[in-house]
Amino acid sequence: MKYLIVGLGNIGYEYEKTRHNIGFRIIDTLAQELGISFEAKRYGAVARGRIKNAELVLLKPSTYMNLSGDALRYWMSTESIPLERVLVLVDDIAIPFGSLRLKPKGSDAGHNGLKHIAQTLGSTAYARLRFGLGSDYARGRQIEFVLGAFEPEEEAQLPELLERSCQIVRSFCLSGLQRTMNQFNS
Template identity: 40%
Template structure:
């Protein structure tokens, strides 16, 4: 099925940092969503020079590549750009799963494009693809309170209610990616945009977090 433009999604990129010390951090939600998607679909990641890759033969859509870049967040474009150019995919065929400070913890939002909003992984992708016009699935992590530096927040492990919301968001985001690929962008956006995950699996509607 197609993304927000005429091009079908051919690549799903989960943003994060490689290494066990980062696995459960807020900044690694993109990796975790792809892991959950692979579990749901019975896919196995293989290690390549770009990172970890898995291929999904999506009924009615063809083959879609899942990629977790191992370049570290700030250099994600170095893994994605050459791959996209080699296959001749337009940027609109690349769906990026990314954590977002501008949304409340657990909130989900599909966007057809937009600025990096201070996210270094998105900034690297925009530079590599030469455009801001590629779709992304944003997962809210909220802002740090008090004087905590943003870098400590995004590289920290959530706890309490935030942890419950983000654990639920990983499941729902994996479902959202499946919906984009099997039923199309419009159906996915209608169903999942601004969805806030509550502890216990409940949902509460939310507004646009703004920003990216």
């Protein structure tokens, strides 16, 4: 079975450590654990690896967040991967910092990357792992918050949270969506 794991983020050094790029950081951690590296390809950086009998195509779109759907659709088509074997890794300000929620579908909740994916695919029925950023920002300062760096105490917690995120991805590929949700969503 082949899976497409898509970490959402923005390319460029200035975005590297921002909250909005947590999808890239999760997928980088997974690639490191699998001992694989990314190659620049059409619409993004791609790495290929295996977890037991599951073949993984890891994607970091180079389209910037607001056009993420173009990269996802292209790689789904190129690799012949059905929507039920796609997992999108995304930041979410609607849940507390460090909370991880695996969902089978859902609204974009104002997230431009998810909004473009839904528009491009014509569906919101794709799995997503939501990484909670919390909402510790002043009214009207959402953009500055998500494009800002994690606070030092948050950054200190990231290695454990990134590892847990990778466990969820591995379980999604080996045990399926429902069993993984049952095990990891609290």
